[in-house]
Amino acid sequence: MSPSVHFSMPSGSLFQFPPSNEPRVVAAPATESLLTPSFYIPADIYSAVLEVNVPITIAAIYAVAVTALNAYNRSRDNKPWRISKTKPFFAFVVLHNVFLAVYSAWTFVGMWNALQVSLSGHQTVAGTVDSLCKVHGPYGLGNAVTYNSSWTSYSADVQLTSAGTPSLLDSGRLWNEGLAFYGWFFYLSKFYEVLDTLIILAKGKRSSTLQTYHHAGAMMSMWCGIRFMSPPIWMFVFVNSGIHALMYTYYTLTAFSVPIPNRLKRSLTTMQIIQFLVGATYAALHSFISYTIPVRVEATKSTVQATTTAATAAVSSATAAATAANIVDMIKVYLLRSIGIDGAAGNVNVPLPSPEVSTGADGISYTTEYQSVPCIDTNGQTFAIWFNVLYLAPLTVLFVRFFIRSYSRRTSKHGAKAIQNGKANGSANGHANGHANGHANGKANGKH
Structure with a gap:
């Protein structure tokens, strides 16, 4: 017999609102990476910013402020603010975009390395699924540390800390390899990214429903993914940081009026829409996946x-x-x-x-049995999954509507204008040719 993967219906106990506060989030180990030779986030700070009142308060203030500033700009006929025409403001916009481009690329590379360590070397599909479903514990099928009233492992060789929590010294799984570290900073970056909206408002424009919903929802989505250590959150950190690296590079170039083909911007929007569709589907599947692991029992x-x-x-x-x-x-x-x-x-x-x-x-003689385990262990993980799915559904619709308005209609307008110009040119050319032919014919007839 060998490990297998199969679909199964999730337990009803995993669907609970509000979700349980247990387990508490496990802080990130000291991480050595590009630009950070050795960096440690104190556990109390790590946990403090993941208290639920933090994202709720900031998201609410953001939504209220945007609504008020939209009304302010409307009352001024959308005139740019005086500060938006100054050199310091231009410098700020450039530095803001450069910072986010570099930071996003750093996150993407860090998560790429974490995925390589976690996913490489598995001999079975179940081993790969296990590494994606169980983010705590040492490398290897059956070695994961999971939570069920308390932290435990099916393997007798896996050791917990004296506090009964997963060890920060365990290697080979996503949480310790980089998700805890890069995911935490990516969560914080969602608060900083609201400056995108401030730049738009300062230029006299209004923040769209898409812009406001996207930023406020991203704060909450990343919060619940990291706070409840939900397995599929790695995809949003990894893929979104890659797209953001390209997007903020594009914004930096446009700030200097560098001509960029319109199809590039269209491609970035398309990538975002695909990201939402694939990400939501991938996240939802976690609730319906189970697999078998080898468990050693006394014979x-x-x-x-x-x-x-x-x-x-x-x-x-x-x-x-x-x-x-x-x-x-x-x-x-x-x-x-x-x-x-x-x-x-x-x-x-x-x-x-x-x-x-x-x-x-x-x-003592031992025998190996295969036991089926669900991909998802806690109602907090389930809450994070379906919160993200429900958030991404209307966001995808808003992005598709933006795509149609920005590109399809623009193409139609360009096509109509081209046809109109063609008719005008054809009419002018016809008139000129008719005039020339009449003149020539009249001259010839006069000679006769």
Whole structure:
């Protein structure tokens, strides 16, 4: 038997609102990465900014302020603020875009390295699924540390801290390899990104529903993903940081009036829409995925008998689908054993797998059983998943509407203008040609 992956319905206990505060978030280990030779985030600070009142308060203030400033700009006929025409403001805009482009690229590279460590080397699909579903604990199928009333592991070799929490020294899984570190800063970056809206307002424009909803919702989405250590949040940190690196580079170039093809901006918007669709689907799937892991248990007569029975059943199933010769051999085995001649039955060339029984250092025999585990363990993780799905649904609609308004209608207008210019040119050319031909004909007739 080998590990397998299958679909299953989630337990109703995983859907609870408000979600439980347990487990508490596990702080990030000291991280060495590009631009940060060695950096440690104090655990109390790490947890403090992930208190629920932080994103709710900032998102509410942001929404109220944008609504008030939109009304202010409307009352002034959308005239640019005086500060927006100064050199310091221009310098601020450039530095803001450069900073976010570099920061986003740094996050993307850091998450890329974390994914390489976590996903490489797995021999089975279940091993890869396990590394994506369980973000705590050491590397390896069955070695994860999960939460079910308390932190625990199916492997006796995995050690917890004295406080009963996952060790920050464990390596090979996403949380310690970079998600805790880069994800936490990415969550904080969502508060800084509201300066995008301030720049728009200072130029006398109004913040659209898309802009306001996007920034306020992103704060809450990243908060619940990191606070509840929800497995699929890695995709939003990784993919979104990559797109942002390109987007803020584009904004930096446009600030200097560098001519950029319109199709590039269209491509960036398309990438964002695809990101939302793929991300929401990927996140939702976590609630319906289960897989089997090897669990070592003390061998008893009953477990050995169960293992032997399972092995025999597996051979029977495989042989039934084999060639006719193998089927005949299998029949011989059963006939010989039915009359009690086990020795003769053993001479028949049918491969029978032996039970997976081993002896530990304590002299006790152990057998390996396969146990099914769900991808998601806590109602907090479930809450984070479906909050993101529900947030991304209207956001995708708003982006699609923006795409149609910005590009499809613009293309139609350009096409209509081109047709109008063509008609005007055709009319002018026809008039000129007619005039020239009439003049020439009249001159020729006059000679005759």
